[in-house]
Amino acid sequence: MKILVTGGAGFIGSSLIEKLLEEGSEVTCLDDFNDYYDPLIKRRNIRDFTKLKKFRLLEADICDFENIKRIIESGQFDYIVHFAARAGVRPSIKDPKLYQEVNIGGTTNICEACRLSGCKNIIFASSSSVYGNSAEAPFSENSSGLKPESPYGSSKLCCEEILRAYHKNFGIRSACLRFFTVYGPRQRPEMAIHKFLKNVIEDKPIEIYGDGSSSRDYTFIEDILSGILAVFKINFDYKIINLGNSKPVNITELIRIIEKVTGKKARVELRPPQKGDVERTFADINLASELLNYKPKVNIENGIKIFFDWLIGR
Numbered sequence: 001m002k003i004l005v006t007g008g009a010g011f012i013g014s015s016l017i018e019k020l021l022e023e024g025s026e027v028t029c030l031d032d033f034n035d036y037y038d039p040l041i042k043r044r045n046i047r048d049f050t051k052l053k054k055f056r057l058l059e060a061d062i063c064d065f066e067n068i069k070r071i072i073e074s075g076q077f078d079y080i081v082h083f084a085a086r087a088g089v090r091p092s093i094k095d096p097k098l099y100q101e102v103n104i105g106g107t108t109n110i111c112e113a114c115r116l117s118g119c120k121n122i123i124f125a126s127s128s129s130v131y132g133n134s135a136e137a138p139f140s141e142n143s144s145g146l147k148p149e150s151p152y153g154s155s156k157l158c159c160e161e162i163l164r165a166y167h168k169n170f171g172i173r174s175a176c177l178r179f180f181t182v183y184g185p186r187q188r189p190e191m192a193i194h195k196f197l198k199n200v201i202e203d204k205p206i207e208i209y210g211d212g213s214s215s216r217d218y219t220f221i222e223d224i225l226s227g228i229l230a231v232f233k234i235n236f237d238y239k240i241i242n243l244g245n246s247k248p249v250n251i252t253e254l255i256r257i258i259e260k261v262t263g264k265k266a267r268v269e270l271r272p273p274q275k276g277d278v279e280r281t282f283a284d285i286n287l288a289s290e291l292l293n294y295k296p297k298v299n300i301e302n303g304i305k306i307f308f309d310w311l312i313g314r
Contacts, residue, residue: 001025001232004077006062006110007084009033011186012125012179014045015221016081016228017055023229026054028075032061036086037189045186062106065113072113079232082110083125085155087188089276092152103155104162111166121173123231126160128180128217128244128281129153138284141178141240150276160240167238175236177228180244180283184221184303185310192251193218196258196266197308205267212252212270215280219245220298220306230292244283245296254300261304 003020007013008029020027029046033039049055060067062084072080085103086092092099107124114122131139134147148154163174183193196206227243249257255266288294298306 001078002028002076003079003081004028004030004072004075005081005083006030007082007125009042009046010083011045011188012182012221012224013081013083014042015184015186015225017046017049019225019229021049021052021054024054028056028058028077030058030060030062030071030084032084033059036088036091041189062109063102065109068109069113069116072110072119073117077119079121079123080110080114080119081123081228082107085125087152088190089129089150089152090274092150092155093276096151099151099155103152104158107159108162111162111172114172115166115170120171122163122175123228124159124163124174124176126176126178126240127153127156128178128242128283129278130157130160130178131278131281133278137280137282138246139242139282140284141242141287149278152276164238173235173237174239175231176240177231178240178242178283179224180217180219180242180281182219182221182224184307186221187307192216193254193258193304193307194311196255197262197304197311200258200262200264200266201312203264203267205269206255207269207271208251208255209271209277210251210273212255213250214277215248215250215282217244217246217248217281217283218254218300218303219243219283219296220303223296223298227288227292227294230294234291239291241288241291242283242285243288243294244281244285245300246283246285247300248280248282249300257301257304261301261308
């Protein structure tokens with residue numbers, strides 16, 4: 001297969017590219033290496049791939065429609081895996097216009113380039129943030145009246161609808177995968193588990209926003225990758241699919257596990273709740289199980305142990 005992965009130098013993108021290359025696919029990584037976090041981290045993520053004949057790196061911005069159209073038209077890709085986006089709930093509150101321009105505008109560019117080139121398959125990285133606080137737990141893909149709490153979540157929900165429209169009107173098949181708090185090796189440095197582990201290792205305080213009762217459905221990267229890879233094997237037409245662990249963990253329990261794994265006591269500093277944060281995330285994964293034979297295997301303690309070993313071994 002010939003596959004284009006946008007945002008391919010990031011955490012999930014680079015991890016997926018590694019698997020695709022191992023399976024023999026020809027992979028083009030598209031990334032703009034923006035400064036949301038240190039671009040050198042992203043370059044390190046894909047450093048080993050650059051030596052491989054079936055890997056190609058393109059530095060490009062998904063907001064540049066003419067360039068994106070040229071890349072997709074010339075590439076004759078079987079699939080576009082669209083991960084490129086501005087990430088993060090809190091940064092989206094600081095600069096909502098940027099999230100609209102990049103996430104919504106960039107996704108529209110990808111869809112339009114696919115329409116013009118004849119590429120018919122898009123796998124899109126959506127987010128549990130689309131559910132907000134409105135959904136009943138566990139969160140089902142059939143939940144109605146979704147009310148995201150942040151511009152980031154709203155942008156992802158809007159992208160799903162853009163993809164739906166391109167499927168209905170132009171026959172572009174799209175699988176929208178709602179990821180639930182993915183963690184593990186290569187995770188972005190500002191994400192909770194990465195930051196908490198690093199601070200405990202370095203005897204720095206952990207900042208907790210709220211009282212520690214909020215919970216997240218932390219999902220290990222290898223489980224997420226198993227779900228994504230299974231999507232390539234189904235006829236998805238237009239599908240929205242949750243990929244999570246379906247076992248939420250609250251912040252207090254997460255810190256206890258980190259203390260156990262690191263063998264060090266965490267210094268916790270409480271802060272007021274932040275705008276855009278939700279009380280919980282909790283994936284209903286029945287559809288993923290049915291369509292993809294998706295079965296998360298890595299529990300939170302084992303996942304954090306693997307991540308910890310990776311952090312200290314770099």
